[in-house]
Amino acid sequence: MKYYIQTYGCQMNVADAGEYRQHLQNYGFLPTENLKEAQVVLINTCTVRQHAEDKVFTLLGSLKRWKEKNPENILIVAGCVAQRIGEHLKRRFPYVDLVIGAKDIDYFPKALGQLSRLGQLGPVSPFELTSKSNHLATQPLKHQITTFVTIMRGCENFCSYCIVPYVRGKEKSRPVEEIISEIKCLVEQGVKEVTLLGQNVNSYRSRRFSPSDLETHEGLKGQLQWASASEMNFANLLEEVNKIQGLERIRFVTSHPKDLAEKIIYAMRDLDKVCEHLHLPVQAGANKILEKMNRKYSREDYLSLVEKIKKIIPEIALTTDIIVGFPGETEEDFAQTLDLVEKVEFDSAYTFKYSPRPGTGAAKLENDVPQEVKEERLKRLNELGKKISERKNQKLVGTKQEVLFEKDNKQKFEGRTRTNKIVFVSPVSPAGGEEENLVGKIVKVEITQAYAHSLIGIIDYSDY
Numbered sequence: 001m002k003y004y005i006q007t008y009g010c011q012m013n014v015a016d017a018g019e020y021r022q023h024l025q026n027y028g029f030l031p032t033e034n035l036k037e038a039q040v041v042l043i044n045t046c047t048v049r050q051h052a053e054d055k056v057f058t059l060l061g062s063l064k065r066w067k068e069k070n071p072e073n074i075l076i077v078a079g080c081v082a083q084r085i086g087e088h089l090k091r092r093f094p095y096v097d098l099v100i101g102a103k104d105i106d107y108f109p110k111a112l113g114q115l116s117r118l119g120q121l122g123p124v125s126p127f128e129l130t131s132k133s134n135h136l137a138t139q140p141l142k143h144q145i146t147t148f149v150t151i152m153r154g155c156e157n158f159c160s161y162c163i164v165p166y167v168r169g170k171e172k173s174r175p176v177e178e179i180i181s182e183i184k185c186l187v188e189q190g191v192k193e194v195t196l197l198g199q200n201v202n203s204y205r206s207r208r209f210s211p212s213d214l215e216t217h218e219g220l221k222g223q224l225q226w227a228s229a230s231e232m233n234f235a236n237l238l239e240e241v242n243k244i245q246g247l248e249r250i251r252f253v254t255s256h257p258k259d260l261a262e263k264i265i266y267a268m269r270d271l272d273k274v275c276e277h278l279h280l281p282v283q284a285g286a287n288k289i290l291e292k293m294n295r296k297y298s299r300e301d302y303l304s305l306v307e308k309i310k311k312i313i314p315e316i317a318l319t320t321d322i323i324v325g326f327p328g329e330t331e332e333d334f335a336q337t338l339d340l341v342e343k344v345e346f347d348s349a350y351t352f353k354y355s356p357r358p359g360t361g362a363a364k365l366e367n368d369v370p371q372e373v374k375e376e377r378l379k380r381l382n383e384l385g386k387k388i389s390e391r392k393n394q395k396l397v398g399t400k401q402e403v404l405f406e407k408d409n410k411q412k413f414e415g416r417t418r419t420n421k422i423v424f425v426s427p428v429s430p431a432g433g434e435e436e437n438l439v440g441k442i443v444k445v446e447i448t449q450a451y452a453h454s455l456i457g458i459i460d461y462s463d464y
């Protein structure tokens with residue numbers, strides 16, 4: 001019995017897919033990459049753009065015959081489209097067995113158990129549905145060196161263009177103990193790098209009881225006064241994760257600029273495993289647009305935050321997200337975005353044309369920037385971004401970088417620097433010996449060539 005998961009969208013969805021995987025395996029299903037040989041198909045959906053939603057409709061339509069031919073097969077739709085228009089999906093595709101929204105992921109094991117076929121099978125380890133969390137420790141895929149670990153879900157920022165707060169609900173942080181034990185388990189299975197994941201990791205909040213509290217109150221854990229526990233913020237969580245033996249690197253996404261406290265920047269500087277890379281979405285460079293986007297910071301706030309970060313961590317690599325063509329964006333506003341990009345010198349940027357999402361605040365505004373203007377602005381922005389990335393990467397030629405190798409692409413090994421730059425190295429054998437498998441190793445690499453999106457290097461064997 002096999003399952004197939006098709007995931008669309010962001011890293012959060014990728015991490016959620018890991019959780020769905022665990023629960024399906026708990027019913028004895030094995031993974032397959034061939035949809036045709038699966039008895040369970042789960043489509044993990046994204047609603048951030050209409051295009052992503054359309055892909056889901058197309059796939060669901062194409063699965064009608066698969067389901068008709070094998071009525072006992074199970075078709076599940078999960079994620080953000082399921083949350084946003086679950087009822088519509090059930091009506092339009094009545095052969096779907098289970099529609100479970102992103103907000104309801106904690107109820108997935110219970111919902112699975114209620115499907116008659118799986119109900120008969122029963123889970124391998126029975127699952128108690130608790131009000132807190134149904135998170136199963138994510139198992140890394142075979143030979144996986146890096147992985148995501150969800151530390152919180154949901155968002156309460158309500159940026160006016162964004163559907164996430166509506167489909168993922170309020171912020172909910174996972175308990176520190178649960179996160180630490182999941183990472184330890186991943187490390188035992190060969191993972192070297194984790195990316196702590198949340199819509200807004202900087203606002204992570206959890207409580208932790210001291211070991212003596214737990215001893216004193218053994219058996220009464222649930223009744224402990226919440227106030228007697230110490231509050232843990234994101235910087236504290238980084239400190240705890242940094243202590244995990246065998247873990248080599250820590251990254252995190254996504255950081256909202258308004259919540260990036262100074263103590264997080266100092267934690268990044270002081271904790272040896274936390275990498276010198278920060279993804280800090282700016283979205284736009286003009287105050288008028290930032291305000292309409294409800295981003296809760298100004299251009300000046302952002303620039304002074306960047307200045308502070310660069311002062312504290314001079315080697316930091318900064319990446320960002322930018323939307324062009326937001327309602328009301330004039331040529332002058334866009335020029336402010338280009339100017340900000342020049343000033344910050346982002347190492348790379350994810351850039352998008354604005355498209356309205358039904359139900360968001362911005363959808364009520366007139367989508368008044370013509371498509372061809374959006375395209376032209378996006379092109380100019382990408383050209384500038386590429387020029388800056390190339391310029392910054394060129395400066396790395398001749399330097400030695402610490403690279404964690406993640407993949408063997410046969411012709412080349414692929415890894416990343418601490419600053420999250422992709423590095424390719426040709427397989428070579430030290431001193432004429434057998435070719436070394438670099439996957440999972442951290443090695444010093446001398447950078448010999450640089451492009452906008454990748455670096456090429458040679459292993460520095462003098463470092464061995």
Ligand code: SF4
Nearest residue numbers: 155157158159162164
């Ligand atoms: S911070 Fe803004 S853009 Fe990010 S998930 Fe929350 S609402 Fe969306």
